[in-house]
Amino acid sequence: MDLSIYFNLPLWLRLAIQGAAVIAVLFPIAAACSMAERKISAWIQGRPGPNRTVPPFLAGIPIIVPILQNLGLFQLAADGGKFVFKEDPIPGHVNKLYFVLAPILSMIPALTTISVVPFGAYFDKAGELVPIILANVDVGLLAVFAVASLGVYAIILAGWASNSKYPFLGAVRASAQLISYELSMTLSVLPVFLWVNVPGGMGTLSLFDVVQSQSQPGLWGGMWYVFLMPVSAFVFLVALFAETNRLPFDMAECEADLVGGFHTEYGAFKWSLFFVAEYCHMIVGSAVFVLLFLGGWNPLPWIPLSMVSDWLSLGDNPVLLGALATVLFIGKVLFFIFFFMWVRWTLPRFRYDQVMKIGWQKLLPLSIGNLVFYAVVIALLERF
Amino acid sequence: MAPLLFYLLSALVLGTALLVVTSKNAVNSAMFFLISLLGTAGLFVLLDAFLLAAVLVLVYAGAVVALFLFIIMLLGMKGGERPPLSHFAVLASVVAAAILGVGVLSFVKHGQITASIADAAVPATGAVLKSYSAQLFTTYLLPVQVVGFLLLIAMLGVIVLSKRFEGMEESK
Amino acid sequence: MAIIPVDRRPLSFAERTYLPQIISGLSTTWKRLVAPKETLEYPEQRPEIPANYRGVPTLVKDPHGREKCVSCQLCEFVCPPKAIRITPGDIPADSENAHVEKAPKEFEIDMLRCIFCGLCQEVCPEEAIWLQKQYSMTGYTRAEMVNDKQRLYELGGTLPDDHFKWDRKKEAEEAAAQGGHH
Numbered sequence: 001m002d003l004s005i006y007f008n009l010p011l012w013l014r015l016a017i018q019g020a021a022v023i024a025v026l027f028p029i030a031a032a033c034s035m036a037e038r039k040i041s042a043w044i045q046g047r048p049g050p051n052r053t054v055p056p057f058l059a060g061i062p063i064i065v066p067i068l069q070n071l072g073l074f075q076l077a078a079d080g081g082k083f084v085f086k087e088d089p090i091p092g093h094v095n096k097l098y099f100v101l102a103p104i105l106s107m108i109p110a111l112t113t114i115s116v117v118p119f120g121a122y123f124d125k126a127g128e129l130v131p132i133i134l135a136n137v138d139v140g141l142l143a144v145f146a147v148a149s150l151g152v153y154a155i156i157l158a159g160w161a162s163n164s165k166y167p168f169l170g171a172v173r174a175s176a177q178l179i180s181y182e183l184s185m186t187l188s189v190l191p192v193f194l195w196v197n198v199p200g201g202m203g204t205l206s207l208f209d210v211v212q213s214q215s216q217p218g219l220w221g222g223m224w225y226v227f228l229m230p231v232s233a234f235v236f237l238v239a240l241f242a243e244t245n246r247l248p249f250d251m252a253e254c255e256a257d258l259v260g261g262f263h264t265e266y267g268a269f270k271w272s273l274f275f276v277a278e279y280c281h282m283i284v285g286s287a288v289f290v291l292l293f294l295g296g297w298n299p300l301p302w303i304p305l306s307m308v309s310d311w312l313s314l315g316d317n318p319v320l321l322g323a324l325a326t327v328l329f330i331g332k333v334l335f336f337i338f339f340f341m342w343v344r345w346t347l348p349r350f351r352y353d354q355v356m357k358i359g360w361q362k363l364l365p366l367s368i369g370n371l372v373f374y375a376v377v378i379a380l381l382e383r384f
Numbered sequence: 385m386a387p388l389l390f391y392l393l394s395a396l397v398l399g400t401a402l403l404v405v406t407s408k409n410a411v412n413s414a415m416f417f418l419i420s421l422l423g424t425a426g427l428f429v430l431l432d433a434f435l436l437a438a439v440l441v442l443v444y445a446g447a448v449v450a451l452f453l454f455i456i457m458l459l460g461m462k463g464g465e466r467p468p469l470s471h472f473a474v475l476a477s478v479v480a481a482a483i484l485g486v487g488v489l490s491f492v493k494h495g496q497i498t499a500s501i502a503d504a505a506v507p508a509t510g511a512v513l514k515s516y517s518a519q520l521f522t523t524y525l526l527p528v529q530v531v532g533f534l535l536l537i538a539m540l541g542v543i544v545l546s547k548r549f550e551g552m553e554e555s556k
Numbered sequence: 557m558a559i560i561p562v563d564r565r566p567l568s569f570a571e572r573t574y575l576p577q578i579i580s581g582l583s584t585t586w587k588r589l590v591a592p593k594e595t596l597e598y599p600e601q602r603p604e605i606p607a608n609y610r611g612v613p614t615l616v617k618d619p620h621g622r623e624k625c626v627s628c629q630l631c632e633f634v635c636p637p638k639a640i641r642i643t644p645g646d647i648p649a650d651s652e653n654a655h656v657e658k659a660p661k662e663f664e665i666d667m668l669r670c671i672f673c674g675l676c677q678e679v680c681p682e683e684a685i686w687l688q689k690q691y692s693m694t695g696y697t698r699a700e701m702v703n704d705k706q707r708l709y710e711l712g713g714t715l716p717d718d719h720f721k722w723d724r725k726k727e728a729e730e731a732a733a734q735g736g737h738h
Contacts, residue, residue, distance in 0.1 A: 048597070146446060160411065345585060
């Protein structure tokens with residue numbers, strides 16, 4: 001395959017194309033997640049879910065169209081179209097600037113964080129594994145945390161600008177919750193990086209290097225960190241649920257006691273932006289979890305991608321190998337999206353005081369203890 | 385490209401910093417502060433100090449300004465309007481700014497940082513995590529410890545101020 | 557009734573972590589997820605209607621094909637939401653049903669008003685109006701939702717009837733006329 005035309009383009013144009021391509025994949029997946037949520041909730045409740053909508057001009061085509069129809073994909077398109085063309089009311093009592101700004105602000109961190117997340121790898125001509133990533137920066141994970149932490153402004157501003165009780169309460173709860181769980185989340189990943197950064201090594205926070213350290217040969221080298229550090233993985237997962245405002249931690253929305261939470265006053269396209277942003281956060285969060293604890297694009301523990309490429313002799317075909325790695329990775333991420341939804345339709349919501357108690361009195365001590373434990377263990381392993 | 389970005393970001397940082405002080409609305413102030421911090425993070429990125437940029441965004445932009453907004457909201461300011469600055473506050477901030485300016489100026493004129501580190505090594509120290517943390521744990525160990533101690537005292541102060549020691553007051 | 561103090565057992569450590577409950581809950585929802593769906597795909601599949609179902613009121617004919625309604629207007633009178641409107645009419649003398657007293661010229665049931673109470677069926681002396689299995693009435697206009705006489709008979713059809721009240725009355729009258737004695 002001749003890719004020289006592409007590589008002769010100026011760098012900024014290539015970066016723009018890559019960025020647009022990633023968003024062009026991420027955004028539809030995030031939108032499709034809303035349909036997946038409806039279908040999974042339906043299946044768990046013994047219903048088929050939305051399966052009726054079909055455009056009349058496609059209705060006659062056999063096999064493929066009925067399958068799409070049953071999966072509700074046309075319903076998704078219809079909903080999207082509705083959101084675009086629906087009247088978008090702005091209530092009279094709101095602060096207009098921040099009311100309009102909030103949904104836009106929610107999209108920015110959601111779409112920015114993906115730029116430092118690698119989603120695949122291939123072997124270059126020199127036989128080295130190269131990540132498929134928009135910006136392979138050294139501070140990878142820290143950048144994800146930093147940008148993702150800006151997501152709280154969308155919720156605060158939406159709640160404040162709405163200038164009414166329930167959105168305000170939702171915003172206050174959400175911001176308190178997001179700040180509380182950020183601590184446990186950050187502390188829970190430190191053991192992983194203590195383990196990755198062996199003495200004498202480069203010293204890195206890059207997510208690509210974490211995956212690399214899970215794809216080495218041998219019993220310890222090929223082990224995914226979810227087996228090596230189950231407590232870290234657990235704390236990270238719980239904090240991830242809280243950070244993405246998913247049940248059982250969806251204090252920000254809380255239909256039962258807050259009407260709709262921070263987005264009570266929103267409708268039409270602005271509302272849908274909030275939701276696409278929430279799903280983007282879920283996707284990026286799941287991607288980070290998969291990279292840190294589930295071996296990234298390695299198909300199975302102890303079977304890294306390089307082994308698969310040897311079996312299929314794909315080592316000299318970067319496009320196919322990259323596609324395979326990306327598919328493996330996206331598959332794992334989608335499983336996690338499913339897991340998020342599965343949990344949502346299983347568990348009731350925690351009370352607000354329980355959320356705070358779990359965050360500060362259970363999760364934070366647990367993650368600190370976990371960090372100290374691994375620090376001591378790693379120090380002892382180095383000594384002997 | 386880089387000098388242009390530097391001037392743009394500097395103008396952004398300074399302009400929004402000024403707006404933080406002058407704007408009538410507390411929420412606007414907080415948002416300008418946020419933009420100012422993000423601009424500062426951008427300046428750090430221009431210096432290849434990715435770690436500092438990420439930490440600045442994570443701690444200040446992600447948590448501190450969020451807490452500011454949180455407090456503004458909890459204080460229940462009507463529409464975020466804040467009272468005008470008192471003369472004392474204006475005087476105090478002018479004096480503080482002057483002291484800061486003198487400090488920065490004296491650092492630029494008489495600081496020893498230019499002498500000890502070559503220009504080429506400056507980005508590497510900030511960009512590579514390992515050398516950065518090595519510096520923190522060797523050369524700058526004392527300042528780090530002092531700052532940590534200061535934060536500990538501040539934290540204790542907050543606990544003392546916010547917690548009501550009911551049983552203890554009765555026993556006195 | 558004695559007061560029974562319920563012993564509140566403190567939660568065990570496993571229970572306080574929520575994890576065993578969460579896992580058992582997840583397994584329950586997983587079972588539901590893969591179980592067959594319980595939804596009836598409505599327009600294609602229809603629910604089983606019990607024999608005594610009281611759906612849309614209809615007019616019925618007897619096994620000889622005679623319309624049973626004699627337009628006595630009792631149902632019109634009893635109908636709580638005033639959904640029934642009957643225009644009484646005579647039966648032409650040359651009809652084979654001429655011995656029946658009367659027949660409705662027009663019979664309209666406004667299904668926008670009907671409350672499916674069944675009083676019309678209960679009050680009918682002729683057993684001519686029946687609430688049957690039809691449960692879904694739809695239309696694009698208000699006029700479409702008014703069932704006229706023809707539609708009511710279409711919906712109603714024929715019900716078995718072993719009384720043949722009017723035929724027997726006619727027979728009895730003819731017998732009396734021949735015997736001269738009544």
